[in-house]
Amino acid sequence: MTTDLQQSVERRLTRAMSRALMDFKMLADGDRVMVCVSGGKDSYTMLHLLRELSRRAPIRFELVVVNVDQGHPGYPADRLRKYMREEAYDFHMIEEDTYSIVTEKIPEGKTYCSLCSRLRRGILYGIADREGYTKIALGHHADDLIETLLLAAFFTAELKSMPPLLRAEDGRNVVIRPLCYCFEDEVAAFAAAVGFPVVSCGCPVAGCTHTQRHRIKALLRQLETEHPGLKANLLSSLGRVRLGTLMVRPGGK
Numbered sequence: 001m002t003t004d005l006q007q008s009v010e011r012r013l014t015r016a017m018s019r020a021l022m023d024f025k026m027l028a029d030g031d032r033v034m035v036c037v038s039g040g041k042d043s044y045t046m047l048h049l050l051r052e053l054s055r056r057a058p059i060r061f062e063l064v065v066v067n068v069d070q071g072h073p074g075y076p077a078d079r080l081r082k083y084m085r086e087e088a089y090d091f092h093m094i095e096e097d098t099y100s101i102v103t104e105k106i107p108e109g110k111t112y113c114s115l116c117s118r119l120r121r122g123i124l125y126g127i128a129d130r131e132g133y134t135k136i137a138l139g140h141h142a143d144d145l146i147e148t149l150l151l152a153a154f155f156t157a158e159l160k161s162m163p164p165l166l167r168a169e170d171g172r173n174v175v176i177r178p179l180c181y182c183f184e185d186e187v188a189a190f191a192a193a194v195g196f197p198v199v200s201c202g203c204p205v206a207g208c209t210h211t212q213r214h215r216i217k218a219l220l221r222q223l224e225t226e227h228p229g230l231k232a233n234l235l236s237s238l239g240r241v242r243l244g245t246l247m248v249r250p251g252g253k
Contacts, residue, residue, distance in 0.1 A: 006193040009186055010049075016181040017049050024164040026176040027135065029059040033176075034133035036124055037067050039080050039199035041191035043139035046179050047089070048194070050137065065089045066127060068120050071097035076199045083197045096123050113211070125173050140177045143184040146234040147216045155212060159246070161238055183231065 021027055035050060037043040050063055065084060069077050077093060084091035098119040128136050140162050149161040166175040179187065191198065223230050 006190065009190045009193070013045065013179075013182050013186060013190060014049055014053065017046075017178045018053065020164055020178055020181045021053075021176075024176075024180075026165055026178060027057075027059065027061050029061070031059075031061040031134045032132060033061055033063050033135045033137050034124070034128050034131070035063050035065050035137045036139070037065050037080070038139070039067065039076075039197075040139070041196060041198055042141055042179060042184075042187055044194075044196035044198065045182075045187050045191050046137060046139040048196075050178060051089075063090065064131075064133065065091040066124070067091070067093045068123055069093055069095045070116065070120060071095070071099040073099075079197050079199055094123065094127065098123075125168060125170060129170070129172050134174065136173055136175045138175060138177050139179055141179040141182045141184050141187055142235050143217070143220070143231065145177075145180055145238060146231055147213055147220065149234065149238065150216050150220075151212060154216075181235070 027033070033050070035043075035047050037047055047063070047065060054061060054063060067077075067080055069075055081091070081093060096119075098116060101119065102116050124136060127133070145161050149159070152158045152160045162177060162180075164177050164180040167173075168175060220231060220234075
């Protein structure tokens with residue numbers, strides 16, 4: 001990707017993120033934002049864009065970067081530490097061995113993702129509450145939202161997704177998803193062009209292409225090729241819900 005093209009992609013991502021921040025009032029003056037970085041392309045991109053925005057935004061907010069080392073074999077923690085040190089981020093790596101718990105609880109051959117993510121979320125909520133961070137920023141992008149919508153409809157018989165702003169059940173934490181208007185292909189292109197040191201979590205089943213989410217991702221890729229704009233329509237539909245046309249019983253149950 002040429003520099004001009006890279007800058008063009010960054011501008012589009014920045015505009016999309018800025019619109020999401022405004023539409024859902026994700027940030028306020030004086031916020032202390034815990035930016036959760038896994039080492040993947042999405043969270044690196046989110047962090048980069050948030051820092052650039054913080055330098056010229058009309059409000060002041062602080063970014064603190066947190067990574068959870070969950071004890072997966074071979075996790076390249078030093079590579080992440082090196083990047084954060086070179087970029088002068090306020091970075092904290094939290095070591096919590098959830099891998100042992102997951103491998104004990106999940107039968108061999110099954111994916112660890114659901115339990116692993118719940119344990120990680122609990123750790124992050126605890127950190128945010130203890131350290132007084134007012135927002136928790138996660139790197140989920142537009143594709144994550146629409147994939148979750150279809151996964152829920154197909155496999156759990158519910159209409160739900162990932163909200164751009166979520167007040168957690170604990171009543172204390174607020175989760176934001178600044179990339180909710182950004183599609184994965186542009187995030188991936190930008191991350192590759194910048195050369196972020198992407199790392200794998202080290203999970204032995206990470207990258208499995210036989211999960212329900214990967215099947216949904218492949219289906220959406222095929223449909224988008226046949227009907228350009230389909231994913232954008234699905235994303236828009238999340239904010240244009242006509243409850244009167246759905247099978248909602250009186251009382252909402």
